[in-house]
Amino acid sequence: MSATSSATLRTLAAYAASIASVRAGHASDGDERRAEAVARAALGFLSEPGDGVLGRLVAAVGATAVLDLVVAGAGPAEFAAALGGPGEPLADSSIEQGLSRWRPRIDAAAFERSLAQAARVGARLLMPGDAEWPVGVDDLGANAPLALWVRGRADALAGAQPAIALVGARAASGYGEHVAADASAGLVDRGFLIVSGGAYGIDGTAHRAALASDGMTVAFLAGGIDRFYPSGHESLLTRIVQAGAVFSEVACGTAPSKWRFLQRNRLIAAAGAATVVIEAGLRSGSLNTAAHAAQLGRPLGAVPGPVTSPSSAGCHRLMRERDATCVVDAAQMAELASGMGVGIDAGPANRTTAAAEPSPEAVRLLDALSSRSARSVDDLARRSGLAPGLVMSTLAELEVDNLVARDLDGDWRRRVRRR
Secondary structure, three states: OOHHHHHHHHOHHHHHHHHHHOOOOOOOOOHHHHHHHHHHHHHHHHOOOOOHHHHHHHHHHOHHHHHHHHHOOOOHHHHHHHHOOOOOOOOHHHHHHHHHHHHHHOOHHHHHHHHHHHHHOOOEEEOOOOOOOOHHHHHHHHHOOOOEEEEEOOOOOOOOOOEEEEEOOOOOOHHHHHHHHHHHHHHHHOOOEEEEOOOOOHHHHHHHHHHHOOOOEEEEOOOOOOOOOOHHHHHHHHHHHHHOEEEEOOOOOOOOOHHHHHHHHHHHHHHOOOEEEOOOOOOOOHHHHHHHHHHHOOOEEEOOOOOOOHHHHHHHHHHHHOOOEEOOOHHHHHHHHOOOOOOOOOOOOOOOOOOOOOOHHHHHHHHHOOOOOOEOHHHHHHHHOOOHHHHHHHHHHHHHOOOEEEOOOOOEEEOOOOO
């Protein structure tokens, strides 16, 4: 961490002009509110989505105080002193690991470029307390987003219209796309806003059907909203911005990765009154969204398919293992979201599955590794947002599984798995 970077980030007023341009509509922001917005944007830039340690610190002492301590080089003792009074305690080890994740990412120039890019594309920054803030995401507790970037109607999820999440496989079948289109259009006719992830397959079909029915739809992205992903959906996402909104919790300029997709899914689940999985294979990412919905106590529905179809095997598993409600049309999905459907079991998230999933740390580290060029532990820590010590222990696990290789200089690369 350079002294220049520390000093620049610590001087919150230096970004007042940049934040003003992405806080349009909040002209009443005073100095304190503006400083809070800068701090939340900066902490979001330094961390990965869903960082519970950071969320608990911000809830305890405020984003401005946390940012000042992070960039000033404070240790766990200083954080403990700031936490002071009653509240949920944080172990020194948790704070120390958090600092080792955040500090390698301090880059004032990159942060300023991110804000400038947000202003260039017309992105706005929302934070808790804003009238447009989607209060459903607050149910995520310490793992809730510190702030959200939005393009389009910032108030789309502010509660004027009930929302329902429709998700499913990217490699959707004709059957799945047909059901998704009918369901989305039917829900729009019943006054619902459609929430999804902007991906190929079921997500895209649900968005398109909502737009074709003159309804409102919202997409949550895993990368920065300055560059739409997937690129093949740029025109679709542009239409969503015009008729609804595109949200992300990561800063502009951030690339999507598998870890960020998994974390993005919790926002889709939290934003809707219910989540419906229309079609999903056994390893579909939409099952992750369903798991988040179950953990949040949101109603969960699944559309059945042919028992011989691998594309519906995930939906059938949800009905069997998570007691998802069987829904077949828009009317039943609307009943589910309105609280009239059969309840779900929001039991433990660690139910047994057919195959062991890699740990969240392993997913993030594999995203940060390259099969072409070796990378040092410090570089991997910066790219993944993990503490260097955790990077080393996770690399050891991946090496046992023959997923990574170490070169003579001690750097690491991802092994190419051949069939």
